[in-house]
Structure formats: C-alpha cells, structure tokens
Amino acid sequence: MCGIIGYVGSTQFSLDSCLDILKALEVEQLPIEPSPIGGHGAGLMVYDGLKVLMEKVGGMGISPADDLRRIIYDSWKVNFSRVILGHVRRASQVFTHTISFKECTQPYIAECLGKFKVVSVHNGFLKNYLDLKGRLKHKHKFESENIALIDSEVFPHLLEELILDYGDGVETAKMLFDSIEGGNTVAMMVFIDGAISLYVIHKGVTRGLALWRNGLGHVLFASRSYIIDKFARGFLKENGFDLDFIVKPRSEGSFVRYYRFSIDELFKS
8 A cells, every 4th residue: 555646736836845745655654554655665757748757766775755855856957846646655465575676666657559648646456457457458568567567557558548448538537447446546647638637536445535626626635634734734725725525544435536637728827
C-alpha cells in the first residue's frame, strides 16, 4: 500500500510543498496500520504545458523521498507546477524483492498506442492484474517487466485500450472501475487532444483518499487529508478549495470521478 498526491489547476503549486507532502506520507503510519505508507520508493511527475517531466527512485536509501528531492533540485529547473502526480511506495509482500529498482516505482507512463499519453499513480493491490494484462489486445511495453511486472503498471495500459475502444469519458472510468478487483485507489492523467483528463477511482479498502475542488473546477487530492492541511492549508484557502469527498484510511469506499481540463485554459497566464 502506497501514498499519492495529485494536482491540476491554473495556480502554480510549489514543488517544495509537494516534496514535503511526499516526505510526510513516506513515514505516515496510523496505529491501525502494520507499516508506514512509504519507504520503498518515490516518484514525481509534472507537466509544464509542453512536456512531461518525471523522476523516480527506488528504496535503497533511508528516505527515497529525500533522494528524490536531491535529484529534482539538481536536474530540474522547475519550482512550481500546475499539473502534478506524486507517489511514495510501500511494496506488497509479493514485490519486496523489487524495492531497490526505480523501474518498479511510480508514476508509470503508458504511450503504446501512439495517440495519447497516460500517467498513473496507484495505492493498493490490483488482484487481477495478470488477467487484465492478458486481455490487452495491443502490444504494450511495461517498464517493470524485466524485474517483475508490478500490478500498478497494468492500470495505464488498460486505460489506453479502454479509451481507444470507448472514448475518453466518465463511462470509460466506470468500465475501468468494474474491471478491477481488490482494494485500489488510482489516479490517472490522460494527455489527449489539447486537454488533460483526470480519472480518480477508489474501490474497496486502501490507505485512504481525500479530494478538494474549487469554483474553477480545479482539483487537489492525496492519501491523507491532515497532511495536506499541514503543508498546503494556505494554498487551499487562498484558491477557494473545499473538501469534496474523503475515504478514511482502512475504510470501505467506492467512487468514480472524471474531470477534463483545457491545457490552454490552465496555462493561459
């Protein structure tokens, strides 16, 4: 079980704050939880209106989130972003041998069909991932497969094929929800036709999820509401964000959300 954060909005969000949130998620552990949320890897994706930047690290060091911060500070000339997906990893028991490999860390990118790009972060365990992979009709390249195919990486490739067959929209999100088994939170951004589509799905029991929206329809979400409140309370207040929904950690919750954003509108100023 892992931790996630995501943001889409026209106001720039500080990467320092985002990395602080990932660091806090990494060590977060409630008394009812058997392990921290992270510690086995960390990754971050941002989009600047033209291109996707992504960096991720495996769990070799004491704090992958700190390792990620150092790499980003050294290699990125970016301090803020309007589009963000971040992840801290806690490998399930079947994948503990993959902890040191960044290829087994999220986010994952799927761009196998040549028409659009899907970037995903996932918390939970996709029980039927091998079955879903076996049903894919097109040729796909999986980053983790040379080490061990990670269940989370099936999500963006599955969404690619669903969009190709049924289009980009809420009905496709519902099909994705119906196809997955286990406790899962997944957020995926699709870069398609001058827009960003955001799919957010929660099914069963996971580490939790909270999502905020404002009057412009912009979205911020994370695995723990109180960590966002600690590091981004001022941002939420200044930009008119209100809590839209929350599934508490280790609680049952099922929902499907689909949002679409014009890239020109997000980056017009």
